[in-house]
Amino acid sequence: MKRKKLIDDTLQKVDGEVIVTFLLNDVRHIIKRNSRSQEVLLKIGDAEFVRTTELEVRNLFPLQGYSQKQLSSVGVRIDELKRFVEQPIKHSLDQIRSDIRDIEAKIRSTYGNLVRKKEIEAEIAKYNLEIASLTEQLGTLRKALKGLSAADQEIIKNKTEYDNEELIIEQLKNELLRAKELVDTLESEFDDVAEEQDEDLEIQNKAVLKNIRRKYSAKFGQIKKQIAVLADLFKTASLKEIDDEVKTWDKLKKEFEKQYEAAKAKAKVNQQQLKQIQDVEKRITELKKLQMTNRNTLADLGDPRNGLQCIKEQME
Numbered sequence: 001m002k003r004k005k006l007i008d009d010t011l012q013k014v015d016g017e018v019i020v021t022f023l024l025n026d027v028r029h030i031i032k033r034n035s036r037s038q039e040v041l042l043k044i045g046d047a048e049f050v051r052t053t054e055l056e057v058r059n060l061f062p063l064q065g066y067s068q069k070q071l072s073s074v075g076v077r078i079d080e081l082k083r084f085v086e087q088p089i090k091h092s093l094d095q096i097r098s099d100i101r102d103i104e105a106k107i108r109s110t111y112g113n114l115v116r117k118k119e120i121e122a123e124i125a126k127y128n129l130e131i132a133s134l135t136e137q138l139g140t141l142r143k144a145l146k147g148l149s150a151a152d153q154e155i156i157k158n159k160t161e162y163d164n165e166e167l168i169i170e171q172l173k174n175e176l177l178r179a180k181e182l183v184d185t186l187e188s189e190f191d192d193v194a195e196e197q198d199e200d201l202e203i204q205n206k207a208v209l210k211n212i213r214r215k216y217s218a219k220f221g222q223i224k225k226q227i228a229v230l231a232d233l234f235k236t237a238s239l240k241e242i243d244d245e246v247k248t249w250d251k252l253k254k255e256f257e258k259q260y261e262a263a264k265a266k267a268k269v270n271q272q273q274l275k276q277i278q279d280v281e282k283r284i285t286e287l288k289k290l291q292m293t294n295r296n297t298l299a300d301l302g303d304p305r306n307g308l309q310c311i312k313e314q315m316e
Contacts (some may be wrong), residue, residue, distance in 0.1 A: 005303055017032055029044055127287045127294075155259050158265055163281065186227055
């Protein structure tokens with residue numbers, strides 16, 4: 001209270017300010033603080049005053065102030081003693097703390113990916129078991145259908161194979177889509193390095209730096225051209241051959257679907273079994289799509305153990 005009253009009576013009444021000037025490697029630094037607004041301004045060398053904070057000033061000029069006889073109490077106060085010891089090496093400690101936080105974030109992220117990978121692998125194993133069971137059930141149900149010729153039985157049996165073909169094509173489409181997304185991301189994020197970048201920096205070897213910039217610019221230009229080549233691979237004209245082959249398969253699938261529905265219609269005495277077959281077929285298709293999604297996710301995750309190994313090497 002006494003200290004606050006002293007400041008109020010001597011500074012705030014006249015809207016005063018405190019100015020501290022100090023030298024760092026012969027460079028003049030001026031700190032100015034207004035007693036009423038509490039605004040802190042900093043001037044470095046011949047530059048203008050800029051707004052700053054107490055923390056930034058302490059980081060720049062780690063001064064410790066003690067009143068008369070106060071220093072003798074530092075040795076018996078743990079927090080003061082710690083501050084007294086750590087202050088000279090504050091920048092090094094800050095860097096160490098920053099490195100630790102960075103490693104913590106990487107470990108947390110990598111461990112999360114590892115847990116997710118194990119969960120997906122467990123799901124894949126579970127779904128594989130269910131698919132195997134349903135496939136056997138489906139075969140038994142189809143064989144038990146009555147009133148069908150051998151040809152009709154063969155058509156119904158082939159339904160699983162057509163479903164598998166559809167999944168294969170879907171998987172290929174997804175892989176192509178993932179590749180396109182990667183190229184689109186690369187194309188959108190990659191940009192030419194500005195020729196006049198960092199013009200405000202003072203440099204000695206301007207001619208050499210100009211040549212270096214030109215070489216880098218040429219290389220970036222080559223990269224951008226190759227990205228454009230990759231992007232062209234996903235245009236309609238480039239995908240025409242694939243689309244034509246898929247259309248050929250679509251035509252075969254539609255013809256088979258007609259035959260399959262006709263064969264099922266002949267087995268009207270087995271309506272309950274047909275309903276069971278449809279339900280099992282639908283569930284198998286759902287599970288296989290889930291498996292496809294899970295495998296794509298696993299591919300995106302990669303092997304988290306490699307990430308943990310990299311973190312370990314970084315810590316060492």
